[in-house]
Amino acid sequence: MTVTGPARRINVALQGGGAHGAFTWGVLDRLLEDESIEIAGISGTSAGALNGAALKVGLCEAGRQGARARLDWLWSQVSEVHDLRLGQWMTALWPDNSPMARLWSLFSPFEIAGRMAQTVSPYDYGPFYANPLERVVAKFRPELLTSEKGPRLFVSATNVRSGKIRVFAGAEVTGQAILASACLPTLFQAVEIDDPATGCKEAYWDGGYAGNPALFPLYERDLPRDILLVNINPFLRSALPQSVDEITERINEVSFNATLLSELRAISFVKRLIAEGKVSATAMKDVLVHLVGDDELMNTLSAATKVLPTNGLLDRLKQGGRRAAGQFLDRHGDEVGRESTVDLAVMFG
DSSP states (O other): OOOOSSOEEEEEEEOOOGGGGHHHHHHHHHHHHOTTEEEEEEEEETHHHHHHHHHHHHHHHHHHHHHHHHHHHHHHHHTTSOSOTHHHHHHHTSOTTSHHHHHHHHHSHHHHHHHHHTTSOGGGGGGGOOOTTHHHHTTSOHHHHTOSSSSEEEEEEEETTTOOEEEEEGGGOOHHHHHHHTOOTTTSOOEEEEETTTTEEEEEEEGGGTOTTOOGGGGOTTSOSEEEEEEOSOSOOOSOOOSHHHHHHHHHHHHHHHHHHHHHHHHHHHHHHHHTTSSOTTTSOOOEEEEEEOHHHHTTOOGGGGGOOOHHHHHHHHHHHHHHHHHHHHHHGGGTTTSOSSOHHHHTO
């Protein structure tokens, strides 16, 4: 439902997942249609960082319609990132989950590139190396990424040397920080950024290894209690993975969800302490957790589609995200600001 009255201020936490991040595009597109929802804080990782940057810049440029237009622009750019266009017309002939599409994926240039990534380092390309996302990120207006106007933006990356999470905020959210957040080490060379804390240049990989996405930046007192998590890496897969690709894919999903589940468990613990009167709600923030996802849709996709941003796939994911966000608003819209709609006690019971 669309609730009238005072704006409901929320934070959004946006997961990474390659081309599957188009699902988040759809979720944000639907949320922006609801003028009773105000996004105050954004924490994004990898594809979530790209979505978060487009959302922030678009809101600063021209409000809700500007944000929707920026997100549309972002994903039109992502659909053109690769140069291997052969797969476009082939995959258009069959639905993404059809037997022929799965057969094609085994022999597609994208699959071959994936196999090469297991044996060829991105550093082996020497002077011919280029990060294909760089030209996209370069078109974000840097003064708007760091602007005090609009929602606060947090972008996470993994420090290669220490293995710790680095959260970029405020003036630190540069194009390089976004590239660092989306830097899969088997595909891209590490992104190096000067760190004033260490006084040296630090190398970063994809933020999903240390926080997918990081929730703790959204605990700050001036941000609302509500965190809406957009989940694109399935928590549940009913089928037992058996092939090498299926096993590898599930290992990656479990690994990329591990830090998120740890943070949700910590929130559950704090909420229990507050409910039992052992900790004051003024001492620790009583976070309200909401989730928008579609595990059924994501279970029809594979790791190959994360690097196969065909227009058909992106549109299917966008529509799936819009549908999931609409269902959330219909079922739980009036609970935002009052209570969690995710039962963390049951999740970790």
